[in-house]
Amino acid sequence: MKTVLLIFLTTFFIAGCNTKGKDEIMEFIPGTYVRAGQNEFGKEFDTLVISLQNQSAKEYKIQNRWHYIRQVEGEANVPEYKV
Structure with a gap:
């Protein structure tokens, strides 16, 4: 039972660390x-x-x-x- 709980928590933690989601600052x-x-x-x-x-290089034009x-x-x- 402890092993199943440990595997579940480890999987949940790794899934929560996914960094491929939207970057709020880049959209702002x-x-x-x-x-x-x-x-x-x-x-x-x-x-x-x-x-x-x-977007892939996170470059902006100002x-x-x-x-x-x-x-x-x-x-x-x-x-x-002036421009």
Whole structure:
């Protein structure tokens, strides 16, 4: 009886250690993250776009987009963009 219980517990423990399930962090990371700010000199918008590049190697593509509207004497100038 003890042997059957030991085999059952060992099998249950090994099955619980299966690491091939879904990785919650890998599913959580991809997305678009936005930050906006404003001060007396202008408005700034900063965006990160994170996408999964290669799932087997756990590689991500990160793109930074930046948008700034400079204000001079209360007037908004032409926006500046960077990628």
